[in-house]
Amino acid sequence: VMIAAYSTAPALMALLVFKQVNLSIQYGNAYESPFAYANLGLVLCGTVKDIESGYQFGQVALSLLTQLPTHVFRARTLMVVNTFVIPWKEHGRVSLPPLLEGYQSALETGDIEFAAYCAHNYCMQSFVIGKELIEANREMAEYSEVMRQFKQGVALTLNQVFQQGERI
Numbered sequence: 001v002m003i004a005a006y007s008t009a010p011a012l013m014a015l016l017v018f019k020q021v022n023l024s025i026q027y028g029n030a031y032e033s034p035f036a037y038a039n040l041g042l043v044l045c046g047t048v049k050d051i052e053s054g055y056q057f058g059q060v061a062l063s064l065l066t067q068l069p070t071h072v073f074r075a076r077t078l079m080v081v082n083t084f085v086i087p088w089k090e091h092g093r094v095s096l097p098p099l100l101e102g103y104q105s106a107l108e109t110g111d112i113e114f115a116a117y118c119a120h121n122y123c124m125q126s127f128v129i130g131k132e133l134i135e136a137n138r139e140m141a142e143y144s145e146v147m148r149q150f151k152q153g154v155a156l157t158l159n160q161v162f163q164q165g166e167r168i
Contacts, residue, residue, distance in 0.1 A: 002039060003113070014043045029064060035073040037061035038080035051088045058085035071105070075114040078102030083121040092129040096122060116155035119143040127162045137163065 005013035020036035038061035044054030058081040065077055079102050082095035099122040106115035123140045140163040147156035 034061040034064040034077040042084040075102040075106035092125045112150040116152035120155040120159045
């Protein structure tokens with residue numbers, strides 16, 4: 001639901017995130033809590049423009065990944081924090097290894113949607129930070145093929161936009 005809300009009704013997404021975080025605070029953290037805190041970081045950084053608070057919630061999300069058995073939500077949390085939170089305060093290259101970790105974690109748990117999003121965001125960050133273009137193009141082509149095989153059209157289309165941009 002979070003991806004659909006993010007794409008079509010950002011205000012609804014914020015309400016869902018606030019409810020999830022409120023429940024985590026009220027009743028204790030669950031497997032989904034790191035993803036909820038990561039999404040709160042996204043909302044605070046991207047919508048509210050409270051970068052410091054958003055960054056702190058991103059750090060809470062990452063910290064919980066080491067404390068809870070969150071295998072299913074690991075990739076989702078890593079993708080959100082390293083795509084929508086960390087880059088507000090740190091250089092984009094910091095996000096590359098965690099996005100690859102998220103990709104591997106998603107493949108291991110069968111979360112092909114977020115495997116594709118982690119791969120796309122890894123490629124996008126690589127392009128944006130100025131990775132050597134021949135290497136970036138090779139990686140984009142490899143990940144695009146995986147996205148195509150997994151029938152992840154949204155991530156594939158987004159990835160192809162950056163792949164075409166680097167050819168200009």
